[in-house]
Amino acid sequence: MKALMLSKLAMVAVAAMVMAVQAMAQKAAKTQPAVQQNNAQRLIVVSLEDRKLALVENGQVKKVYSVAVGKPSTPSPVGSFTIAHRVANPTYHHNGKTILPGPGNPVGTRWMGLSIPGYGIHGTNEPNSIGKPVSHGCIRMARKDLEEFYELVSVGDAVELVGERNEETARLFGDGEKPVAAAEPVLIAMAAPAEAPAAVTAQAPDAAGTQQANPAVQVLIAAR
Numbered sequence: 001m002k003a004l005m006l007s008k009l010a011m012v013a014v015a016a017m018v019m020a021v022q023a024m025a026q027k028a029a030k031t032q033p034a035v036q037q038n039n040a041q042r043l044i045v046v047s048l049e050d051r052k053l054a055l056v057e058n059g060q061v062k063k064v065y066s067v068a069v070g071k072p073s074t075p076s077p078v079g080s081f082t083i084a085h086r087v088a089n090p091t092y093h094h095n096g097k098t099i100l101p102g103p104g105n106p107v108g109t110r111w112m113g114l115s116i117p118g119y120g121i122h123g124t125n126e127p128n129s130i131g132k133p134v135s136h137g138c139i140r141m142a143r144k145d146l147e148e149f150y151e152l153v154s155v156g157d158a159v160e161l162v163g164e165r166n167e168e169t170a171r172l173f174g175d176g177e178k179p180v181a182a183a184e185p186v187l188i189a190m191a192a193p194a195e196a197p198a199a200v201t202a203q204a205p206d207a208a209g210t211q212q213a214n215p216a217v218q219v220l221i222a223a224r
Helices: 002-031 143-152 167-173
Strands: 042-047 052-057 060-070 079-088 092-094 097-099 110-114 120-122 133-135 139-141 158-162 203-205 211-213
Touching: 042 167, 052 143, 052 167, 060 143, 060 167, 110 143, 120 143, 139 143
Parallel strands: 042 158, 060 133, 120 139
Antiparallel strands: 042 052, 052 060, 060 139, 079 110, 079 158, 092 097, 110 120, 203 211
C-alpha cells in the first residue's frame, strides 16, 4: 500500500515537472523575436526612353520613380545587370577630386553600384536634373525616392536597363503619355536574379573614357 502511494506521488511529481518545463518553453517562445524571412524576388526595370524606374517584387510593381539617365554623349548602358554593392553616405572620389558626404556630394546620400563597373543608381546635388537625359551614364534619383528605394533593395537584385520603349515598359509605365494607374496590378514575368559577385572593385571612367581602379568601394564613386 505504501509503495503504491509512493508510486502515485512520483507520477504526480513527474507530471508537475513536465508541465513546468512546457510553461517555461512557451514563455521563452513568446519573448523571443519572430524570425522574418524575405524570399521576395526583385527586379529593377529602368526605361531610359521614359526616364522611369520600376521596382517589381514577386512579379508585381511595387514602386515607380522618375529618374535622370545618361545624356547622348555619355549614354547609360543597356542590358541585364545586378546590384553589386550598396553604400550609405558615400564619399565621391573621381579624377583626383574628393567630396565628402553632404549637400554638395554629386552622388547624394546613397550609392548602389551595378555589376557593370563605373555605373550605379544614386542621388544628385542637382535635383532639377531628375526626369532628364543629363547624367554621365548613371541613374539619378531624387533624395526622398533614393533613400526609400535603397531600403527596399539588396545586393544581388536584378537590374534591367532598357534603351527603347517596348511591351514590358509599356505595361510598367504606360505609353509615355498616360502613366499606369496605381490601382491596377501589373504583373511582370521575372527571371531569377543573377548571383552577385563575391568581391567588387569599383571603377570610374576618366575624362578620356578609360577605367581607373580604386581599392575602396566606399571612397570611389563612378560616372554620375
